[in-house]
Amino acid sequence: MQVHNLIGIGFGPSNLALAIAIEEKRPSGRPIEAMFIEKQPGFAWHKDMMLDQAHMQISFLKDLATLRNPTSRFTFVNYLHEKQRLQDFINLKTFFPSRREFNDYLGWAAAQFDDICAYGEEVVEVLPEKSGREVALLRVRSRDGAGQVHERLARNLAIGIGGAPNIPDCFRPLRDDPRVFHSSRYLGEIARQSGAGRIAIIGAGQSAAEIFMDLQGRPGAPKVDLIMRARSMRPSDDSPFVNEIFNVDFTDYMYSRPDKERAALIEEFWHTNYAAPDLELVQQMFKILYEQRVSGEERVRFLRRHDVRSVRAAADGIHLTLLDLNAQRESTVRYDAVVLATGYSRERHKALLGPLAPYLGAFTVDRHYRLQGTPDFRPSVFLQGACETTHGLSDTLLSVTSVRTGEIGAALLGAHAARSSAEEEAEEGRAVRI
Numbered sequence: 323m324q325v326h327n328l329i330g331i332g333f334g335p336s337n338l339a340l341a342i343a344i345e346e347k348r349p350s351g352r353p354i355e356a357m358f359i360e361k362q363p364g365f366a367w368h369k370d371m372m373l374d375q376a377h378m379q380i381s382f383l384k385d386l387a388t389l390r391n392p393t394s395r396f397t398f399v400n401y402l403h404e405k406q407r408l409q410d411f412i413n414l415k416t417f418f419p420s421r422r423e424f425n426d427y428l429g430w431a432a433a434q435f436d437d438i439c440a441y442g443e444e445v446v447e448v449l450p451e452k453s454g455r456e457v458a459l460l461r462v463r464s465r466d467g468a469g470q471v472h473e474r475l476a477r478n479l480a481i482g483i484g485g486a487p488n489i490p491d492c493f494r495p496l497r498d499d500p501r502v503f504h505s506s507r508y509l510g511e512i513a514r515q516s517g518a519g520r521i522a523i524i525g526a527g528q529s530a531a532e533i534f535m536d537l538q539g540r541p542g543a544p545k546v547d548l549i550m551r552a553r554s555m556r557p558s559d560d561s562p563f564v565n566e567i568f569n570v571d572f573t574d575y576m577y578s579r580p581d582k583e584r585a586a587l588i589e590e591f592w593h594t595n596y597a598a599p600d601l602e603l604v605q606q607m608f609k610i611l612y613e614q615r616v617s618g619e620e621r622v623r624f625l626r627r628h629d630v631r632s633v634r635a636a637a638d639g640i641h642l643t644l645l646d647l648n649a650q651r652e653s654t655v656r657y658d659a660v661v662l663a664t665g666y667s668r669e670r671h672k673a674l675l676g677p678l679a680p681y682l683g684a685f686t687v688d689r690h691y692r693l694q695g696t697p698d699f700r701p702s703v704f705l706q707g708a709c710e711t712t713h714g715l716s717d718t719l720l721s722v723t724s725v726r727t728g729e730i731g732a733a734l735l736g737a738h739a740a741r742s743s744a745e746e747e748a749e750e751g752r753a754v755r756i
């Protein structure tokens with residue numbers, strides 16, 4: 323069995339940018355051989371939120387490469403050039419391409435790594451592979467669509483698996499009910515709800531706002547309730563001084579602060595990224611509510627300061643018991659479908675790495691996003707998108723992805739150089755016997 327220098331789990335923008343960073347580091351040192359495993363059958367970026375009107379919430383200059391290497395052939399500008407759209411894009415006068423176009427850019431870049439990505443396999447487990455008293459390698463176990471299990475060996479790992487849908491406790495028992503689904507499955511699931519006359523959206527962030535606009539704009543639009551605990555919908559603040567927290571050097575500052583200060587920074591700027599749609603979207607929603615008051619026909623409602631207290635599934639629909647937090651009054655409303663725009667959690671890597679827990683302690687990372695292991699644990703395991711508490715709010719976004727992957731690439735080269743060729747040959751020999 324071949325021993326890979328690096329296996330990347332997930333092939334979204336984070337690990338795709340890492341593939342590019344590694345590719346571009348090749349001329350400067352010993353090449354790092356890498357392969358990636360992606361559970362989707364082909365490259366796709368948040369495909370069930372690929373809404374017609376959606377656009378990027380970040381400048382195209384924060385693409386897969388530019389901030390790390392503006393001369394890279396994987397920049398968004400080069401993509402436009404190759405697609406012969408550069409001049410037309412300039413005439414659009416925007417920093418924010420449509421989400422559809424950015425997805426096409428990502429897919430164009432990913433296609434250049436087809437030979438090193440195994441699509442259609444979900445990694446289910448990572449196991450320690452011991453040599454004497456040390457963990458020398460990692461055994462990565464994945465399952466394909468036909469249920470077949472695959473195993474591969476790696477010296478190092480990069481985990482870029484994105485977030486797991488956050489499902490509020492009261493909705494958990496309805497996990498298998500097709501009428502209740504998370505925003506991450508929106509387009510696929512809403513297509514199955516064609517007869518739904520009344521839909522609830524839970525949440526107050528960008529996804530909730532986009533889904534609200536999408537539903538109300540559909541032919542034969544359903545009645546929609548947007549249910550949120552907040553007093554009002556706040557727009558995200560992307561003004562220039564605030565936006566500095568997404569700068570590359572802010573990661574150094576954030577990482578250097580004590581835990582308490584980091585937590586305070588995240589709290590202070592939380593609304594730049596969470597529960598805060600674009601101002602333009604907020605204005606569009608307000609206009610719809612205003613026009614409804616003019617027409618006198620109530621089709622959409624904003625149920626602010628409302629908390630979902632309990633949920634009951636019945637043949638005629640999903641019944642939500644809502645507490646009006648202002649009036650302290652409960653009411654029960656029936657819906658044909660409920661969309662949970664309730665965000666993501668970033669803890670999934672812990673389950674995947676469960677068998678390595680004895681070596682990884684509290685799952686803390688160093689500045690290079692590498693999990694700190696016990697002295698007898700030799701592989702480097704890097705986390706992408708799961709280090710917000712230590713590296714800042716930019717961690718789950720695209721803001722620093724290109725630079726972060728350059729840093730991980732450099733750390734990998736260091737780890738690679740520290741393992742002599744003789745050691746690697748011995749590992750290959752052992753692996754063949756496994």
Ligand SMILES: Cc1cc2nc3c(=O)[nH]c(=O)nc-3n(C[C@H](O)[C@H](O)[C@H](O)COP(=O)(O)OP(=O)(O)OC[C@H]3O[C@@H](n4cnc5c(N)ncnc54)[C@H](O)[C@@H]3O)c2cc1C
Binds near residue numbers: 335362377
């Ligand atoms: C709808 C939406 C729009 C967004 N828009 C923006 C934006 O405009 N700007 C911005 O900065 N950020 C945006 N974000 C934030 C988003 O996190 C980043 O854009 C980006 O997707 C992060 O890339 P990633 O590779 O870390 O994670 P993901 O894009 O989530 O990719 C993770 C990949 O890992 C795969 N995977 C997961 N588990 C496994 C497994 N066990 N085995 C194999 N493969 C696995 C998944 O299938 C997926 O392809 C958006 C998020 C959403 C949900």
